[in-house]
Amino acid sequence: MRIPEFQSAYRVIDRIEHAGYEAVIVGGAVRDFLLQRKVNDVDVATNALPLEVKQIFSSTIDVGIEHGTVLVLDEGEPIEVTTYRTDGDYVDHRRPEQVHFVRSLDEDLKRRDFTINALSMTKDGNIIDLFNGQTDLQNKVLRAVGEPIQRFEEDALRMLRAVRFSAQLGFSIEEKTMKAIQLKSQNIELIAKERIHMELVKLWKAPNVYHGITMLVESGLSQFLVGHFEVHKEEWKKFQADNSYVGWAYLCLLNNWDLHYISSFYKLSNKEKNFIQQVEQAYNALCNGGWTRFNLFMHELEVLEVAYEFALWQHKTVSYPKSQIAKLKSELPLQSVKELNLNGHLLMSWSSEKRGPWIKEALDAALIAVINGQVENNVDQLKEWFMYEFNNER
Numbered sequence: 001m002r003i004p005e006f007q008s009a010y011r012v013i014d015r016i017e018h019a020g021y022e023a024v025i026v027g028g029a030v031r032d033f034l035l036q037r038k039v040n041d042v043d044v045a046t047n048a049l050p051l052e053v054k055q056i057f058s059s060t061i062d063v064g065i066e067h068g069t070v071l072v073l074d075e076g077e078p079i080e081v082t083t084y085r086t087d088g089d090y091v092d093h094r095r096p097e098q099v100h101f102v103r104s105l106d107e108d109l110k111r112r113d114f115t116i117n118a119l120s121m122t123k124d125g126n127i128i129d130l131f132n133g134q135t136d137l138q139n140k141v142l143r144a145v146g147e148p149i150q151r152f153e154e155d156a157l158r159m160l161r162a163v164r165f166s167a168q169l170g171f172s173i174e175e176k177t178m179k180a181i182q183l184k185s186q187n188i189e190l191i192a193k194e195r196i197h198m199e200l201v202k203l204w205k206a207p208n209v210y211h212g213i214t215m216l217v218e219s220g221l222s223q224f225l226v227g228h229f230e231v232h233k234e235e236w237k238k239f240q241a242d243n244s245y246v247g248w249a250y251l252c253l254l255n256n257w258d259l260h261y262i263s264s265f266y267k268l269s270n271k272e273k274n275f276i277q278q279v280e281q282a283y284n285a286l287c288n289g290g291w292t293r294f295n296l297f298m299h300e301l302e303v304l305e306v307a308y309e310f311a312l313w314q315h316k317t318v319s320y321p322k323s324q325i326a327k328l329k330s331e332l333p334l335q336s337v338k339e340l341n342l343n344g345h346l347l348m349s350w351s352s353e354k355r356g357p358w359i360k361e362a363l364d365a366a367l368i369a370v371i372n373g374q375v376e377n378n379v380d381q382l383k384e385w386f387m388y389e390f391n392n393e394r
């Protein structure tokens, strides 16, 4: 059976075979296809060496040629083609010297992380399943390939991947695999924080984050990560998000909004930090007396909705249903600062004072007055307001 999503990969495989080598689809694509999940990238593995792959195609990019990966652009969707390999740190680009290319698929599959990720598929749709990955898929089990300790010694990030997959797929972690993680959990400290960050991003978007957090604690990994997951485990029960920023924000909330503590360990981006700060402000305002019109104006709807969810998850009382937020926000007299019918030139023309900080103060005060419905957003009304409220004071 030929799978429509794999068309570009099939054409790549055809050409590699035509050149006299072998090639198959490997990894996550096969797993996700069998689980009837959305397939993200389709990866191809081959016994051709990277330079041999490059000779077959006219358009390629060396995305990771030192560890065997060439991106092929010839056949529509870009396809990563990786030479069969063993040993070494799987995706740590800084240690290419660890990679050993091999000429057999079996050897390559043997050192992949989990049985469900060690499946491969020929272009005719035949599944190559050397480690009973299909049975584990059916039984919803994550099981390391071969000797678990060895797999986690090759790459300690795999322990966190087990946790992430458990949350994404709702799988349990097989006993021997779990024991090996418990034994080796401290090795997670050796892993670059950027890689840990990437795993947690996937965890936050998973359907069953609570299950993942439970596994994180049970495996002992949480002891070596920042965030006090053991203490707050139960508070992840309601958590659900399709944007990873929400996960970072919730982690901060559970840790008293200590942004520095979380962001320096996980190397959060400025965008992530910004989002967290917005949510923190909105959350605190909501919990301390509810939102003013100004709060509703200041924050984007998404931030407000996230802060609102957090309040619910934290069992705070909120006075209106979530659906009201968008309505209340849309009913404000202004949706953005740009809509204010006032500017510095107008203010200057109404006043005898020289340019100075008073202009910004007046503009800010006008914005608040309009948002609070104390003055209408038109030039005449604003002038009247200004002459009375502002100009007179001076």
Ligand SMILES: Nc1ccn([C@@H]2O[C@H](COP(=O)(O)OP(=O)(O)OP(=O)(O)O)[C@@H](O)[C@H]2O)c(=O)n1
Pocket: 026, 027, 028, 029, 040, 041, 090, 091, 111, 112, 113, 114, 117, 118, 155, 157, 158, 161
């Ligand atoms: N530390 C790792 C990372 C990856 N792999 C292998 O490389 C494949 C591709 O890895 P990656 O693209 O990171 O993950 P996927 O399994 O495709 O899953 P996802 O796309 O959800 O990250 C995996 O299926 C697995 O066979 C591994 O053995 N050890």
